[in-house]
Amino acid sequence: MLTEALAPTREARGEASEQASEACALPVRCAHCGLAVARGLVREGRSEQFCCHGCETAYEVIHRCGLGRYYQMREGSEGAVRSSGRSYAEFDDATFRTLYATRDARGxxxxxxxxxxxxxxACVWLVERLPRLLDGVVSARVDLGRSLVVITWDDARTRLSEVARELEAIGYPPSPARDAKARAGxxxxxxxxxxxxxxxxxxxxxVxxxxIALYAGAFSAMEQEYRVFFRWASLVLTVVSLAxxxxxxxxxxxxxxxxxSAHFDVPIALALAAGAGWAAWTTVLATLGLETTLRGSYFDSVAVLVFALLVGRFLQARQQRQAADSVELLFSLTPGAARRVRGADEEAEERVxxxxxxxxxxGDVVEVRPGECFPADGEVEKGQSAVDAAVLTGESRAVEVGVGANVAAGTTNVTSVVRVRVSAAGEATRIAKLMRLVEEGARRRAPIVEFADKVAAYFAGGMLVLAGLTLGVWLFVEPSRALDHAVALLVVTCPCALGLATPLTMTIAMGxxxxxxxxxKGGEAIQRLAGPKQGQAGRNRGTIFLDKTGTITQGGLSLAAWEGAAWAKPLVAALERQSNHPVGVALARDCGPAAAGVxxxxxxxxxxxLSGVIDGRRVVVGSRGFVMEAAGGAAGAMAGAFDAMTRRGLTPVGVVVDGALVAVAGLxxxxxxxxxxxxxxxxxxxxxxxxxxGDEARVVEAVAAKVGIGASEALGGRSPEQKLAAVEAAKREGLVVMVGDGVNDAAALAAADVGVAVHGGVEASLAxxxxYLGRAGLMPLVELVEASGRTMGTIRRNLVISVFYNGVAGALAMLGLVSPLVAALVMPVSSLTAVGVSMRSRTFGNGAEGGGE
Amino acid sequence: MSVLYIAVPLAVVIAGAFLAGFIWSVRRGQYDDVETPAHRMLDDD
Known part of the structure; x- marks a missing residue:
């Protein structure tokens, strides 16, 4: 089915991009893939339209299986594939090759x-068909979890830039994986x-x-010969496991x-060595016929302990690996290429x-197209555009820039092509300096030893002392059993309930x-968010700083108020579809269904x-000055609306239809x-x-008031550096949680005890x-704080259980009451209890909502 | 009971063979990406 679907899909995509450039009045979107539906395929009287047969089949299958929710769950509908027109020529550059490509033995x-x-x-399928689409590509292997594709190609037949263009054409704009070497390691x-x-x-x-054979044999009088045999077999496997x-x-x-330095592994290694050593010694004794009981048969405890500890560590490492991977992915998406203009100074022929x-x-001049990020800091030389500097300033409104204006690397060019003379590149740019601040912030962070590790280390250290004591005392009481009791103590009280259960609880919670x-990213965040135990309701647990743009607010512009004639909305929507200015995009999205007609x-x-004619009516939408001109200077009844919008902290946009001002929209x-x-x-x-x-103080106060935060706690107009200072100051008084989404927050995020990046944030804040909260809104933050508390509660409960068990079992062992059989049976039971508690505990997702797994 | 002298080593050898197989598959990179192959099963060629 998929094979047949490919051809029409690709055709449809081609048509879609043609249509986009044609300025069609009302593009019909495919219900499955969101691409524009070619005019000839639009079927009258149906609510769902499809761009191709494949999409229609897929849509039906999905609905038939009762999975219709897929269409609501699909995030950030990418919309039609829009070719950026990039040539990807830098992919063929020698610098690029040495950095990101390797050559194998076959050339x-x-x-x-x-x-x-x-x-x-379907994405995996499509991308892996690349060799069929493009001669010269030998293979394309997708790693979906990491959004990665490994391309092998023959340089004689194709070039990587061509591959990149093809990938973009089928809807997957590529960027080089800058961390390939680290990942290989x-x-x-x-x-x-x-x-x-x-x-x-x-x-x-x-083992x-x-x-089991040995213990069962102990009850049914197994012959000594076989006991010795099983002991030796266990010894061999245990040695393999340890070595x-x-x-x-x-x-x-x-x-x-x-x-x-104190490390959890020291007592573990000692317990392993002591257990295995003693077991080996008793095995030798048993072979010589000097030992006829099961005394000192600790092989299973040792081997299981090695396995259990490794499982705990593996799970934890995997979790952290996944977090690191997703951050690196986002890092790699920052622009890696620039369009340099050569010969711009001489009157000679220009070359881009x-x-x-x-x-x-x-001194280089670069050309930046709408929708692209500026690759370096610089001054605009040619052109006029709007720049979205939200990553740096947190300001949600695009700023108009003209010749001579300064632009910063990392900000986005929104409306039209500009040329910029580079004034600072690479490490010298403002954004790079901010990133360094972030790194420093991360380094300054005091290394905290994980709670359980600390307890376990103290605990195990204490056990070593007690074991020594047991040995000493029993040497006087009954020398032949002294070592036996000491080792029994070490094995039975093995901190593996701590060593396994704590990371497991953390891992399960993180999963x-x-x-x-x-x-x-790590258990530390959960631990800190849970706060000290005495953090009861009403007590001061610390400070939570919220960024405004994108955190409390939705970020970006949207239609917040509309004054005047509602019938003008469809006209505005239709007109603004022609615009890619942020104001236009917001209006087109929020003004409801667009008017029919070209x-x-x-x-x-x-x-x-913007102005245009729809069904014979002249519609003008824009700033106050612009629409007043169109309305002949007569504001009529709407005169006060502009000022009212401004007072509310909104950007007013006037709507003129056939020469009369009919409405004012507040964005x-x-x-x-x-x-x-x-x-x-x-x-x-x-x-x-x-x-x-970083936004204006007045606006920040207005927003803060809406969510119930007093003016004294609304700190506006803060630069990234001032945000950092505010966080540092609050840290002296207690726990600081910083919630934000921009580069301007990054330094503060790193400096805070817990930095929380929110949905839609930029990569720097994620790093x-x-x-990172992947769901929109602030409720996930509440859930995070509450669930962290529950997670730490579980861990503390586990520690209490474990300490209680160890206290009782340890005391019994010291008194010489624990036989090898009991030690070997009780130890795994205690571990399993701790693991069971971790698995069943209410942490994330299965707590507040009351739902199970 | 002396059959144990053959049965136990045999069991260990068989377990070792499976272990070797697993290690071989890990080293071949079969566990590097455990997500994508599940999606590849939809390919019909």
Whole structure:
């Protein structure tokens, strides 16, 4: 089915881009893929339209299976594939090759590319058909989890730039994977971990089987000969387990001893060595016929302990790996290429070439098209446009720039093509400096030793002392059993309930959080959010700083108020579809269904607005000055509306139809629906909630008031550096949680005890943050704080259970009451209890909502 | 009962063979990406 679907889809995509350039009045969108439907395929009287047969079939199948919700769940409908017109020439550049590509023995080139917009089986299928679409591509292998494709191509037959263009044409704009080398290293480590896990698991399983035979034999009088045999078999497998996968514990314990630092692995290594050593010694004794009981048969405990600890570590590492991967993906999506204009100074022929941003130097002139990011800081030389600098300033409104204006790298050019003379490139740009601040902020962070590790280390250290004591005392009481009791104590009280259950609880919590689209980079964040135990309701638990744009508000412009004739809305919607200015996009989206009919005579004035004719009616939409001109200076009844909108902190946009001002629209950043409720709940939990924004103080106060935050806590007009200072100041008084989404927040996010990046944030904030909330709104933040508390509660409960168990079992062992059989049976039972509690505990997603798994 | 002298080593050897197979598959990179192959099953060629 998919094979047949490919051809029409590609045709339809082609048509879609043609149509987009044609300025069609009302593009009908395919109900499945969201592409424009070719005119000839639009079927009258149907609510769903399809661009091709394949999409229609897919749509029917999805609905038949009762999965219609897919269409609501689909996020950020990418809309039609719009070719950016990039040539990707920089992909063929020598610098690019040395950085991102490798050549294999057959002379084929290999490069890893990140693809945007790849998220389902059909995407995998389509991208992996690349060799068929393009001669010279030998293979294309997709890694969906990492949004990555590995391309192998023959340079004699095709070029990577061509591959990139083809990928963009089918809807997946590529960017080079800048972390390929680091990832290759991690892949090797991943594989090693898996192998260790497998070996440890196989050894533990088999030793356990031998132990069952031994214990069963103890009750049914097994012959000594077979006991010795099973002991030796267990010994061999345990030695394998210790020497291969178990080596990591000894290596890290040795490192800790050499550097004189306390580490959890030291007591573990000692317990493993003591348990195995004693078991080996008793095996020798049994072979010589000097030992006829099961005394000292700890092989199963040792082998299972190695396996259990490795499982805990593997799970934790995997979780952190996934978080790191997604951040790196976002990093790689920042622009890697610039369009450099050569010969712009001389009157000679101009040449525009694509080069990697690494090659840009001060004085170069670059051309930046609408929708692209500026690759470097610079001054506008030619052209006029609007720039969205939200990443740097947090300001949601695009700023008009003309010749001579300064633009910063990382900000987005919105409306038209401009040329910029580079004044700072690479590391010298303002955004790079901010990123360095972020890194420094991350480094300054005090290294906290994880709660459980600390307890476990103290605990295990204490056990070592007690074991020594037991040995000493029993040497006087009954020398022949002294070592036996000491080892029994070490084995039975093994901190594995702590060593396994704590990371497991964290991992399960993080995994559940990830399913609910909350990405938590490490257990520290959960621990800090949970706060000190005494954080009861009403008590001061710390400060939560919220950024305004994109956090409390939706970020970006939307229609917040409309005064005047409602019948003008469809006309405005139809006209503004022609615009890609942020104001136009917002109006087209929020003005409801567009008027039918073809829009003609569209003219745009930069900094003014848009005018056009729809069904014979002349419609003008734009700034006050622009529409007044069109209305002949007569504002009529709407005269006060402009000022009213401005007073409310909204951007007024006038609508003139046939020469009369009929309506004024107010555009602004709308406060998220759940914000007020979320703030109230956070306050009830004992947090001080404040707003920290780069936006104008007046606007910040207005927004803060709407969500129930007082003017004294609404800190507006803060630069990134001032935000950082505010966070540092608040840190002296207690826990600080910073919630934000922009580069302007990044330094503050890194400096805060817990940095939370919110949905739609820029990559820098994701890198700096400890937590990324992938769902819109502030309610996920509330959920995060509450669930963190529950997670820490579970861990504390586990610790209490474990300490209680260890206290009782340890005391019994010290008194010489624990036989090898009991030690071997009780130890795994205690671990399993702790694991069971972790699995069943209410942490993320299965708590507040009351739902189960 | 002396059959144990053959049965136990045999069991260990068989387990070792499976372990070797697993290690081989890990080293071949079969566990590097456990997500995408599930989507590839939809390919009909």
């Amino acid at each position: 084929l080139w290999r490069a890893e590319l990140y693809l945007t917009g790849m998220h389902c089986a 991690r892949r090797v480590e991943d594989r090693r971990q898996l192998v260790r896990l497998a070996v440890a698991g196989a050894c533990a399983g088999n 356990m089987l031998f132990s 291969w996968p178990g080596r990591v514990f000894f290596a890290s314990a040795w490192y800790a001893i050499r550097t004189r 070439e694509e080069v990697p941003v690494e090659n840009l130097v001060v 559940r959080a990830a399913k609910r689209r909350m990405l938590i 829009v003609t005579d569209v003219t745009m004035r930069v900094g003014g607005g 602004g950043d709308v406060v998220r629906e759940d914000a007020a409720a979320a703030v109230a709940r956070l306050k009830a939990m004992g947090y001080r909630v404040a707003v920290l924004s 700096a943050a400890d937590v």
